Amino acid sequence: MVLIDQGRCIGCGICIPYCPRNAIKLDPNLKKAYIVAEECVECGTCARVVMCPRDAIVGVVEGYVREVRAHFSDPYTLHPSTGIPGRGTEEMKTNDVTGRFKRGEVGFAIDIGRPLVGVTFAEISRFIKVLNTVGVMWEKANPILYLLKGGLEMGEFPEELNNVKLHSAVLEFKVPIAKVRDVIEKLKYLAETTDTVFSLGIISRVDDDFTIPVIEVLRELGLEVSPWAKTNVGLGRPLVE
Ligand code: SF4
Ligand code: SF4
Incomplete structure (x- = not known):
């Protein structure tokens, strides 16, 4: 999973607002940031975007369960079942x-x-x-x-x-x-x-x-349809009649 190297972190808190899951916490006693594993969905945002002054955020995803999280949460990950990035669809x-x-x-x-x-x-x-x-x-x-x-x-x-x-x-x-x-x-x-x-x-x-x-x-059924539809016009040769 994405980790914060406790030896490097100085607890500046810069990374905390970047996490969409609010999974990065600051330990007030140790003055170090850490990631709550159950809440982290492995989106990779913290490792990719945060300019950590100590380069303490390590983007390592290991193990089947952590990899599954990443496949559905990190737009840069290629989904193995479909070969498509993002949520794989x-x-x-x-x-x-x-x-x-x-x-x-x-x-x-x-x-x-x-x-x-x-x-x-x-x-x-x-x-x-x-x-x-x-x-x-x-x-x-x-x-x-x-x-x-x-x-x-x-x-x-x-x-x-x-x-x-x-x-x-x-x-x-x-x-x-x-x-x-x-x-x-x-x-x-x-x-x-x-x-x-x-x-x-x-x-x-x-x-x-x-x-x-x-x-x-x-x-x-009482559902109003938004006029802002997304229309995709096929630019390729149709695969079906
Ligand atoms: S930005 Fe880096 S140094 Fe600052 S709290 Fe986050 S991991 Fe620690
Ligand atoms: S990988 Fe995503 S969910 Fe996990 S701590 Fe970083 S920003 Fe938060």
């Missing part, structure tokens, strides 16, 4: 090329833990299990799902990961438009019962008449 941004979402389907990306709250694997597991009851179609290339044991139906992670906290995790899936109500109902339940935060991204193809059918469904 292309999310839904490349639909023009990949054709993940067909007409009549609606995609969801749930970004759990941001901003600054974080999320444990145990809580991600709970999200997966609740959404499984709707019968969602999970995005198979999503790196979180590579870590499941016993398949998607079980929604369980290895025991050693359950209490591990990540900066954030993105879950991606799609459903036929007829199931959007069921998904929103479950997400409202999760919003009321979770101890973290999440935001919701929805993807839908625009119809030939330039309408977007899912907007009306969401309005009926």
Whole structure:
């Protein structure tokens, strides 16, 4: 993990506000900074950004559990399951090329833990299990799902990961438009019962008449759609018809 070399640190406190997890503490007696291992998500910010006057912050990530934290929290780390940096997912941004979402389907990306709250694997597991009851179609290339044991139906992670906290995790899936109500109902339940935060991204193809059918469904459910959408226009040759 990222460490503060106690022999070098002079306790100036410069590094403390840089940590997005508030994981760097100052020992008032020793007058040294230290990192709380359980709170550190291995984002690497302190080691990368802080101009420590004593060069005391050592960016060493060792061991499976610490590496998993880094894969989902450090944008400079290449995720081994997908070969993509950051949280290891292309999310839904490349639909023009990949054709993940067909007409009549609606995609969801749930970004759990941001901003600054974080999320444990145990809580991600709970999200997966609740959404499984709707019968969602999970995005198979999503790196979180590579870590499941016993398949998607079980929604369980290895025991050693359950209490591990990540900066954030993105879950991606799609459903036929007829199931959007069921998904929103479950997400409202999760919003009321979770101890973290999440935001919701929805993807839908625009119809030939330039309408977007899912907007009306969401309005009926009391959800106002932001006009600030992100539109990615495929610049490559589509991989699907
Ligand atoms: S910036 Fe460096 S010297 Fe100052 S408290 Fe942090 S680790 Fe210690
Ligand atoms: S690696 Fe990130 S989370 Fe860990 S102490 Fe440094 S800034 Fe904080």
